[in-house]
Amino acid sequence: MKRNATPSPRLLASRILAPALLTLSLAAPAYAVAPPAGASRSELAAGKSRFDKLCVSCHGADGAGKETYGPRLQDRPDLGEALIRERIIKGKHGDHAMPPWGTVLKRAEIDQLVAYVKDLKQTAAERTSGPLSPFDLNDPARIETGRKRFAKTCAGYCHGHEGIGGRAPDFKGRTDLSAEVAFATISKGRQGADVMPPWGDAFSEEQIWELVAYLQYLGRQTLD
Incomplete structure (x- = not known):
């Protein structure tokens, strides 16, 4: 009868370690790692x-x-x-x-x-400054995407071409509108004298931030 060959050291190590590694992977939840x-x-x-x-x-x-x-x-x-x-x-x-x-x-x-x-x-001084947008609001590509969306949904009836001359308040040259307020107003709408419908269900948060990027861009422009 032919005798079985002795397993290599590497094979023996893998047979010993594999069950232990499997046990550890099952026991530790994914969120336990910081x-x-x-x-x-x-x-x-x-x-x-x-x-x-x-x-x-x-x-x-x-x-x-x-x-x-x-x-x-x-x-x-x-x-x-x-x-x-x-x-x-x-x-x-x-x-x-x-x-x-x-x-x-x-x-x-x-x-x-x-x-x-x-x-x-954290304290106010330590906290992350600026709007918590998922991208840089000064990104030209995002601003351009926001401009196109603004032209389709915001300019014609309420805010006018390039955010000026419409029924609603102008955006061009406006410096008092923060990115956070703009995002909240677009998402939730506005009641009162200047009524605005909420767009939070129609646009994704990223799309709303692109609109905000364009509004921030308009705010940096000077009125002719």
Whole structure:
């Protein structure tokens, strides 16, 4: 009878390590690994977008709190990243209960929320400055895309060609309109003397930011 050949050391190592590696991969959830430090503006923008949809009703706009059900998140240096992540994933029982989002959100979505809340918890001086847009609002290609969308949906009836001379307030040369206010107004509309319909259901957030990029561009232009 022919004797079996002795397995090579590499084969023996793979037979020993494979079950252990499989056990580790099954035991560790994907969200247990912390995301890389230094969130990008696009990640913060995505986190803000998700926060506005899931968290504002309890924590207030931009985590300002005040008379909301959940605690204030702004200017909270006592909130560590580990606690923020744990609360989002596991929720909280008892007073001011919070639902767990770990089984609803993907790891990347949790990372985005953590990044945004980390930014909120800093002091105003430390917080990321400027609008949390997913791209540079000075990008010529984005401005041009916004211009075309503005010409199709905004210019004819209300705001006029190049944002001037319409029924609604002019945009050209206007310096008091911040990017955040423009985004909120386009998304949610406006009531009162200058009524404007909400476009949040018609346009994606990226498309609205492209409109904002164009409005910011118009604001930098001088009136003839």
